[in-house]
Amino acid sequence: MVGAGQLARMTHQAAVDLDIELVVLAASDEDSAVVGGAPYRLGSVASLADLEAVASAADVVTFDHELVPTENLVKLRRIGYRLEPTPSALRLAQDKLEARHVLSTAGFPTPAFESISSISDAMAFTSEHGWPIVLKSRRGGYDGRGVHVVDNPGQLASLLKGNPDEEAVWLAEEFVDITAELSVLIARTPAGRSVVYPAVETFQREGICRYLTMPATQPLRILEQAGQMAGSIAGTIGATGMLAVEMFVTTGNDLLVNELALRPHNSGHATIEACVTSQFHQHLRAVLDWPLGSTSMRSNAAATVNLIGEMHELDIAARLPQALAIPGVHVHLYAKTPRPGRKFGHITVLDDSASGALETAKAAAELITKPR
Numbered sequence: 067m068v069g070a071g072q073l074a075r076m077t078h079q080a081a082v083d084l085d086i087e088l089v090v091l092a093a094s095d096e097d098s099a100v101v102g103g104a105p106y107r108l109g110s111v112a113s114l115a116d117l118e119a120v121a122s123a124a125d126v127v128t129f130d131h132e133l134v135p136t137e138n139l140v141k142l143r144r145i146g147y148r149l150e151p152t153p154s155a156l157r158l159a160q161d162k163l164e165a166r167h168v169l170s171t172a173g174f175p176t177p178a179f180e181s182i183s184s185i186s187d188a189m190a191f192t193s194e195h196g197w198p199i200v201l202k203s204r205r206g207g208y209d210g211r212g213v214h215v216v217d218n219p220g221q222l223a224s225l226l227k228g229n230p231d232e233e234a235v236w237l238a239e240e241f242v243d244i245t246a247e248l249s250v251l252i253a254r255t256p257a258g259r260s261v262v263y264p265a266v267e268t269f270q271r272e273g274i275c276r277y278l279t280m281p282a283t284q285p286l287r288i289l290e291q292a293g294q295m296a297g298s299i300a301g302t303i304g305a306t307g308m309l310a311v312e313m314f315v316t317t318g319n320d321l322l323v324n325e326l327a328l329r330p331h332n333s334g335h336a337t338i339e340a341c342v343t344s345q346f347h348q349h350l351r352a353v354l355d356w357p358l359g360s361t362s363m364r365s366n367a368a369a370t371v372n373l374i375g376e377m378h379e380l381d382i383a384a385r386l387p388q389a390l391a392i393p394g395v396h397v398h399l400y401a402k403t404p405r406p407g408r409k410f411g412h413i414t415v416l417d418d419s420a421s422g423a424l425e426t427a428k429a430a431a432e433l434i435t436k437p438r
Contacts, residue, residue, distance in 0.1 A: 068111060068120070069130035070097035070104065072400035072409070073330045073346075076338070077130065078104035080346035088350075090130075091120045099130075101401040114138045121147040128307055128353045129329050132159045133206060150256065150306040150353035151328045158303055159328045163204045163237045169323055172302050174295065176323050177314070182236040188222045195240040201225060202237045213273050215241065242322060246315040248282050249333035250296035253348040254305050255355045261348070262293045263341065263361045266333050268312075274407065277371040277427065279420040280336045280363070284315060291321055299323070308349040310334065332372070332409070337361075339396050339414050340368035365416035369423035371431040373411035375404030378437045382410075389413065389430040397430070 067074050070092035078099050081088035090099045092106045100106045109116025111134045121127045126148045139153035149156075158165040166179045180191045182201065192199055201222075203212030216222055226236070247268045254260040267282035268275045282289060296311040303326075310331035312324040334345035343351075343359025351358055382399065389395055399411040413430050417423035 067091070067099075067128050067130055068117065068134055070094075070099040070106060071130055072098045072402070073130035074099035074104060075102040075400060076335075076398070077330060077346045077349060078102055080344060080350055083347065084350060086350055086354075089120060089123060091116065098400045098402055111135070111138070114141055117142055118145070118147075126150050126353050128349070129156065131329065132156060132327070134160075136160060152304065152306070155304050155306065156328050159326050161204050162202055162325065165326055166237065166239075168303065169299065174299060174302075174323050175321060176239075177242050178240040180238050182226070182238040185219070185222060185226055188226065188238060189219065191238050198241045200239045200241055202239070204235055204237055242314055243317045244314045245317055245319075246282065246284060247324070248284070248288075248292055248313045248315060248321075249278070249331065250292050250311045250313065251331065251334045251337070251345055252296045252300045252305070252309050252311070253307065253345075253352040253358055253361075254300045254309065255352050255358065256306050257355055258301070259358060260297060260300055261358045261361050262297055263334065263337060263345070264363060265289050265292045266336065268333055272407075274374065274409075275332055275372060276374070277369060277424060278333055278336065279424055280340055280368045280370075281420075283420055285319070288315060288319065288321065295321060295323070299326070307353045308334065308345050332412075335398070335412050336368045336370040336414050338398070340364055340416055366418045367420040367423050368414060368416045369420060369427045370412050370414045371424070371427040372409050373399075373404075373413065373431055373434060375406050375408045375410055376435060376437075377406055380404045380435065382434060385434045388433045392426060392430050392433075394426060395430045397434075 068091045070090040074090045075098040078088045089105045091109050092100050107120045128150050170176050182188050198215050198217045201214045248265050250265045251263040264281035266278045266280040268278045300309050308330050310327040314322045330345045330349050338344045342362050394415050396414045402410040404410045413427045415423045415427040
């Protein structure tokens with residue numbers, strides 16, 4: 067697995083269950099998966115030699131993030147290494163503009179969009195779609211990074227300053243009024259077998275998912291349409307392993323595709339406790355072309371609250387027992403030092419209702435993160 071963050075850490079835990087040796091390419095011996103005991107090689111995703119060193123010892127190469135130069139992935143594939151997902155599929159998670167073009171061309175609904183490399187480009191877009199607009203970095207943005215809601219030409223000028231006119235480095239999209247954000251997880255094998263998880267509803271603040279409920283509390287028609295759309299997208303782009311399709315529910319009850327992630331995803335963490343097969347076990351089974359597991363839920367509802375660092379210092383070891391004292395609380399820590407805006411763990415609770423699960427999960431999270 068290329069990358070050694072918390073997703074690799076939890077994938078390693080699933081690999082232990084299946085007696086799979088998961089070797090991670092880590093930037094540091096302090097990376098989350100390495101601290102969690104995963105076998106590792108130190109190296110850089112920007113180095114083809116480092117990528118080949120870990121690939122040469124593996125039956126299949128997969129990823130816990132998309133921040134790998136596409137040209138290196140193409141070279142690995144040409145050499146003969148098996149990559150799941152393939153570079154052609156993974157590029158749609160790496161380049162938001164490319165994803166928009168592919169999805170819209172295939173007929174999937176997305177917000178109106180355009181590539182932006184100059185003020186004149188942006189003003190032409192706003193003349194058609196109005197203010198505000200959303201500007202996104204084509205590559206590298208996550209957890210709110212590289213995403214800006216822009217209200218006026220002054221903000222545009224500040225963001226676009228210094229960008230060469232010939233290089234379109236931004237994706238501009240219309241600002242959409244929404245009532246909910248959904249994420250649908252689907253696992254797909256190289257042979258084309260697939261299973262879909264119940265849609266989850268995510269709740270964002272400052273571009274970061276703060277918590278989610280599973281299943282989403284939306285009309286059945288919306289949930290069925292979301293699952294069907296995710297399955298169609300997976301087949302269209304040839305996804306393998308886990309695919310997360312993030313969607314908007316508009317005020318008119320329409321679905322729009324927002325972004326894709328071809329890997330285990332933060333929106334799927336509840337599946338560890340909530341589903342018969344977790345997304346991490348499923349990802350391994352999918353990339354190895356093994357039979358896929360059931361995605362059925364073990365309870366009526368579940369909620370996950372992300373533990374995110376704040377400005378104040380946290381003594382997690384001292385606070386953890388208080389959270390664990392609450393019945394039904396499942397705590398996952400990532401061996402990461404908390405800092406503002408950084409996810410360092412999550413809490414999941416199962417319950418008969420989404421509201422009950424969320425209330426308990428939030429209470430446990432507050433015991434760990436609130437100021438003293």
